[in-house]
Amino acid sequence: MHAFGLIDCNNFYASCERVFQPKLKNSPVVVLSNNDGCIIARSEEAKSLGIPMGAPYYKYKDCIEKNHVNIFSSNYELYGDMSERVMDSIRLMVEKNNIEVYSIDEAFIKLSGDNISEYAKKISSNIMQWTGIPTSIGISNTKTLSKIANHVAKKIAEENVFDMRDEKIKEKVMKKLPVNKIWGISTGWSEKLRNLDIHTALELRDADSNFIRKKLGVVVERIVLELRGISCLDIEKYKNKKSIIVSKSFGTLITDINLLEQALSNHVARACEKLRIQNSKAKSISIFIQTNKFRKDLPQYKASKHHILELPSSDTGKLIKISKNLLNIIFKNNYLYSKCGVTLQDISSNNYEQKHMFEKNDPIIDTLMKRVDSLNSYLGKNSVFHASQGTTKEWKMKRKNLSPCYTTNWKSLPLVR
Template identity: 40%
Template sequence: MPGLVALVDCNNFYASCERLFQPELNGKPVVVLSNNDGCVIARSNESKALGIKMGDAYHLRKREFADWGVQVFSSNYTLYGDISARVMRVLGEFTPDLEVYSIDEAFLGLAGFGDPEGHGRRLRATVASQTGIPVCVGIAPTKTLAKVANRTAKKDLARGGVCLLDTEEAQTDALSKLALDDIWGIGGRLAPKLVALGITTPLELRAADPVMIRQRFNVVLQRTVLELKGIACLDLERDSPDSKTICSARSFGRAVERFEELAEALTTYVSRSAEKLRRQGLAAAAISVLVSTNRHKPEEPQFHATRHVRLTIATADSARLIRAALWGLRQIYRPGFRYKKTGILLLDLVPAGAVQGSLFLRPDDRRRVELMLAIDAINRRYGRDRVRFAGTGLERGWKLKAEFHSPRYTTRWDELLRV
């Protein structure tokens, strides 16, 4: 059926990844915590049934989790990223038009495919058999309606994980069961403004005048209205656009006071961001450095600062970026504070092959480029930080807390599953 779009969404993805290698967790409540084991960012259905909410602070509910037998895990992004790549490779076998929307979601173009619902069921079964990850499939004429269909597939168990909304009657029925802020792009701030105009349900939003919506709000919301009417306004993004910025910022496992420890953390974050930069074939012409104390401890002295550093010429060389970041850190560091977070933001990104030199400034030397790529290749093959800058430190006492970290089963030889 021409014009249909499918949204495939992995069910409780992080929790499903943890269960994949520990099947004894099936049927038990599972939660995954954010960086530093701070708050809940993923829940199994059993955890949801217990009333555990996204964003619940672990340290406040630790005793309850223990009483309920909740299985707690620190976030294992290396594992999640690898499993995600496997899922996306399988999805690519079911369509020539694939948009990877997030780590656990993808849009598929189904133009020209007959029996779209049967195609979705075969896709779902294949993903489950080849990766072990359960998914739901929503199919509709537009991306916004595909989101609605996917949500319906998750909520209505009788559909078997696949929902096709190819008629106005089916779309109306699905929309009538949703709240206004369930619609893709309608957040907590926008919904009250729509309610003030008398638009209180998804059906009323679909019936709204697109011209009025654009005049009162913006073209983005106008497209949402048109998409709800079945008029496709959002094309599939088959090629990932180049990043505009690359950010790496983390909270510490404990408060940090010494400049040397801040510098170690910052050097580590710059190294990882530079690797991402090279992977995308980009170079950065500016970098912002930030430091921050713990805003959740108002009894302690507070300090937050950012320093923007403009490079003389865009680069993807880790050493040059580290040197610029440390210069920025020296400008904003103040002794006497207990720092909780530092990070960097790479800005003004351009294609590395298009960097223009001048009489006195030259792009990255070819030998340095080859050196950086060789380091990246070694770290990909043998594990992160096998080759790294000495400035990243040895002890790293500032590292994130990850007391419940599971093995990286698929990317580390020494952490392979043992049977």
């Protein structure tokens, strides 16, 4: 008999910072969002101080300083690489077909055998030993129940593993769990369920599934069945993205079209990297620029433009040129811009080749792009880049408390003295 497990990295961003700074152990840590705006990750010590998730940093600045909380800007390069290391560790212990990477810090697994709980403890222990990242694992008969079990594992389970396959344990846990805490139940659905006098996971489990389907649809009915231990959601295989979006707010408001071109070129370059990682090409590209909608004291402007290519491409240079042409069409002077972004759409596999009467893809360009990606992987991010991406990058988001990129930049390697 198989079981599902949900592996979740504990306070992931904060844990990543602690891996390379052991002095932070047992000290409060918070990680801030883009431009150091909001608190998006907290260690357990920071949570105990009453610092809420998503709170604006400035509102809790006094509390943070008073309690000597360690502050970090988001280091996405570090977090992304550490996530891959955690997932690689899981792949060494679980068959590839039984793993579903759900998010940057979560993965569903399917296990079978007589000692599933003990093996889950071994998985958690090995991840900690190999990466330094603490994890919690919830085990049960379905993915939805394993998600619930993971909530318990984070709070009370020894060795960070909680096995919730026993029926009595399921009832005890679900009796206390509000419906809005169930994986897949939206705010709107939870409100409708409360109007139907269904307040807990146990009450939803015991509700008439046909009645639930009639009132809320097949998706919620499927959740009911999952809560009953009937598996409706299996491990999903990795699927290539159908669209790729890259956008970021600027560190300061800008008016110069040259700086906008630099930022946009960087976003296009990153989007093309993601495109090539999944061995794909895009046939259309969209860009947008906008002012700060929260600054009501400033003139507002937002615009976007779309372009369809003759043939799908992953050529960074070509797509940068197109994006700059689109920018020149929608750009207006005398506005303070706060953000820009790019979306690659109509994505197809490299194995699919569309014929065209007047154009054809140059295989030399594809080889060149592979060489650039290889060099950047070996030498470090943006070791090789297009001139239009700029060097000073005055537009970059604020990250005053950024830690080194310990695992992705040779210059940031920790030194042992």
